[in-house]
Amino acid sequence: MKIKTRFAPSPTGALHIGGVRTALYAYLVAKKAGGVFSLRIEDTDRARFVEGVTEDIIRTLKWLGLTFDGEPIFQSKRVDLYKEYAKKLIDCGKAYEKDGAIWFKVNLSGKTAITDLVGGRKIEFENSTQKDFVILKSDGYPTYHLAHVVDDHLMETNPVIRGAEWISSIPKHVQLFEAFGWEIPPYAHLPIILGVDRSKLSKRHGAKPASEFRTDGFLAEAILNYMALLGWTPSSGKEILTLSEMVKEFDLSDVNSANPIFDITKLEWMNGEYIRKFQISNFKFQILEYLKELAGGVAPDHPTEKEVEKVAPLVKDRIKKLSDFIPLTDFLWEKPEYDKEIFDRLKINDLRLKMEKVAEKMEEMEKPWKADIFENTFRRLADEMGIKAGDIFQLIRVAISGQTVTPPLFESIDIIGEEETLKRIKAAIEFLQTT
């Protein structure tokens, strides 16, 4: 039987990270088998419907590279269909109308069981624990239960991949399939991703919309890779995998059945891995795209493409997220603001005096400053002043950037330029005089 999966979010809130994993696994299962992966929007709850969310979901899926086949299916456009099927159940005595809604008549004898594709575990319920439930609401819209059964049957979904919060509804779904005389699809219930407080990851616990991870500077590849590994280990044991490698290796039976905790620290590490692996030209491109995205689609005045190109090799190994680029480099094109506390942290005596000597030395130096000559000159000066070479470089660093951490000093100075560097040293001296 052909493999057809679908991602079926309901547009009641932006796509979050748990949804990303569900979509990813469904995508992997379909692509591995050369099957179909589609998107179905479960917009049957008019009260909770949020405008614009469908667009966010589609846009985010696209950014992640989880492309779905065909056009999205909207359940709200299929209400007549669900109504028709609900009526059929009434006609054969398996449902009834009450208070304007249509209820399914549950069979209370025997057991309902399925074998879940995740962990190959058997999930079993005593039918006596069930009770009649609504399949068509009084507003004419179907409940999830009816819509799921009708749609996944008509779409020939195989297997059904969804979150474990649906496990308790299995008896409802199985009985519905049986009532229609339809084949019960294979099910894969994915463990629920937990927040650090161990409760279901939701908006409350930093389960930020997936799109927000983008503005936070995460790469689509890293998010996909990390989410894939949250509950799954490829048999190869590889940790860094491309989407197509995941497609090759993925298997639902290798998915862990315990609920994993979302750990952003590891995501950050993985993001850094991806950034470090970039070719410089691609890294430059990613930074540029990111800055543009942040500015709402237009490239900012600074840094320019040329400027990014210059610093790219200096920062590539120093950042974990694309957003880290900004605080690490903005001093290069913006005058620093000084903070007394940062100068104090240097623990150098007669700071202003030493700074003045540095300025003098810089004025004497032949331009353009060459990195090796620059270094030797100041190492000697440090000797003369009786301080460590590291201290003098740190002193210059703070003076030109206002920060204790920057990309390599000589290269940074090269970007800033001799004239501007000297101006900043003087500005720092002035600052030290007035405080």
Added chain:
RNA sequence: GCCGCCAUCGUCUAGUGGCCUAGGACACUUGGUUCUCAUCCAAGAAAUCACGGGUUCAACUCCCGUUGGCGGUACCA
């Protein structure tokens, strides 16, 4: 409460009866490299395999129970 799912280092996990005095990754600690920070390299600490019973020559691995966590218990999905 009831129903269901789950249970290996702080976290993600490997492990499908003997190879486990439990392996890897992140995080953490220490050392090396270094103009800061990273990177990189090396080393280390970290899990009585939730607990208690079985089954077996042998259990982290199988069975039962307990505890704990999570989910469900809506005319929400």
